[in-house]
Amino acid sequence: MKPDCHPAWKPALILGTAMFVIIGAFLFPPISQDASYHEFADRERWFGVPNFWNVATNLFFLLVGLAGLKALRRGMPAGTLAQLRPSYLAFFIGIALIGPGSVYYHLTPNNATLVWDRLPMTVAFMAFFSIIVGEYISHQAGQKLLWPLILLGIAAIVYWHATEKAGHGDLRPYGLVQFLPMLLIPLILLLYPPSFTGTGYIWALLGLYGIAKVAELFDESIFQALYPLSGHALKHVLAASAAYCFLLGLRKRRPIRWNEL
Numbered sequence: 001m002k003p004d005c006h007p008a009w010k011p012a013l014i015l016g017t018a019m020f021v022i023i024g025a026f027l028f029p030p031i032s033q034d035a036s037y038h039e040f041a042d043r044e045r046w047f048g049v050p051n052f053w054n055v056a057t058n059l060f061f062l063l064v065g066l067a068g069l070k071a072l073r074r075g076m077p078a079g080t081l082a083q084l085r086p087s088y089l090a091f092f093i094g095i096a097l098i099g100p101g102s103v104y105y106h107l108t109p110n111n112a113t114l115v116w117d118r119l120p121m122t123v124a125f126m127a128f129f130s131i132i133v134g135e136y137i138s139h140q141a142g143q144k145l146l147w148p149l150i151l152l153g154i155a156a157i158v159y160w161h162a163t164e165k166a167g168h169g170d171l172r173p174y175g176l177v178q179f180l181p182m183l184l185i186p187l188i189l190l191l192y193p194p195s196f197t198g199t200g201y202i203w204a205l206l207g208l209y210g211i212a213k214v215a216e217l218f219d220e221s222i223f224q225a226l227y228p229l230s231g232h233a234l235k236h237v238l239a240a241s242a243a244y245c246f247l248l249g250l251r252k253r254r255p256i257r258w259n260e261l
Contacts (some may be wrong), residue, residue: 002136010191010192011137013191014184014187014188014191014229016061017183017184017187018180018184019156021176021180021183022176022180024170025175025176026174028172029173030163030169030170030171030172031169031170031171031172031175032163032164032168032169032170032171033111033114033160033164033169033171038109038110038114039090039109040054040069040106040109040219040230040232041219041220041222041223041224041230041231041232042054042223042228042230042233044228044233046228048109050107050108051106051107051109052088052228053228053229053230054106054230054232054236055103055106055107055231056233056234057233057234057236057237057240058098058099058100058102058103058106058236059099060099060236060237060240060241061095061096061098061099061236061239061240061243062096062098062099062100062119063099063240064092064095064096064240064243064244064247065092065093065094065095065096065097065098065099065243065259066092066096067244067247068088068091068092068095068096068243068247068250069089069092069093069249071098071250071251072085072088072089072092072147077250078103078251078253078254078255079196079198079249079250079251079252079253079254079255080250081134081135081139081195082141083134083140083142083143084130084131084135084139084142084143085129086123086135086146086252087127087130087131087134087142087143087146088127088131088255090124090126090127090130090146090150091123091127091128091131091243091246092122092243092247093120093123094120094121094122094124094125094127095120095124095240095243097119097120097123098120098121098124098220099115101116101117101118101119101120101121102117104116111164111169112161115157118157118174119154119157121178122150122153122154122155122156122157122159122174122177123150123153124243125153125177125178125181126146126149126150126152126153126177126248127146127149127150128181128182128185129145129149129181129184129185130142130146130186132181132188132202133145133188135194135195135196136188136189136192136193136194136195137188137192152177153177155173156173156174156176156177157174157177159173159174160173160174177234182202182206182209182210185202186206188235189202189203193256194256194257195256196249196253196254196255196256197253197254197256198249198252198253198254201245201246201248201249201252201253202245202246202249204242204245205242205243205245205246206242207242208238208239208241208242208245209238209239209242211238212235212236212238212239212242213235214236215231215232215234215235215238216231216232216235217231217234218231219231222234254256
């Protein structure tokens with residue numbers, strides 16, 4: 001069994017941090033989707049495909065997602081908890097669906113197609129957060145959180161899209177769905193003992209995802225330096241690599257037997 005890892009201040013700190021961020025987000029006025037978001041550096045047509053590299057690099061998501069689903073179909077890898085199988089499946093289904101969803105968006109970037117890019121990303125974010133809760137805090141909590149989190153994430157996207165169509169877009173709920181788990185996960189990793197060896201795979205995922213977001217910010221600069229690869233296309237490669245790090249972890253991690261330590 002794990003050592004006693006549930007003193008009251010730990011969940012209180014996590015919940016308090018979450019509430020502080022959520023309240024803080026809604027102290028700001030609604031944030032609509034900037035139209036310039038859809039103006040990517042890569043606008044070149046190759047082989048008849050517009051925005052070619054932003055489209056083509058989504059293949060990595062599909063490949064990683066399918067590889068993860070294949071690994072789970074063969075049985076539960078050693079680095080997984082059987083109780084969290086739905087969460088692992090939801091994570092890799094989300095990763096796989098990012099591929100076609102993002103392809104659809106990048107062929108004709110606009111708010112309507114962006115919905116189908118963000119939906120599978122949200123499924124992956126929420127499933128991954130439920131995995132971390134299940135592996136570090138309580139597998140029962142991870143199980144119970146999966147579907148409410150996914151539904152909450154989908155609701156945030158539906159809300160954003162509805163407000164955009166009404167002329168007063170509000171990205172705040174979606175921003176929380178995307179970034180709050182990335183804030184809470186490191187806190188959980190630091191506060192609670194792991195169920196498996198190889199925590200580095202999760203830190204690598206977080207690090208690669210952070211670098212991917214930086215690459216996205218420097219889309220044009222990277223395009224000028226690494227032509228024909230843009231910062232946004234590089235973001236796709238890095239984010240898919242982050243998911244692959246987790247898949248490697250599932251294959252290579254081993255359960256920690258705390259009663260033998």
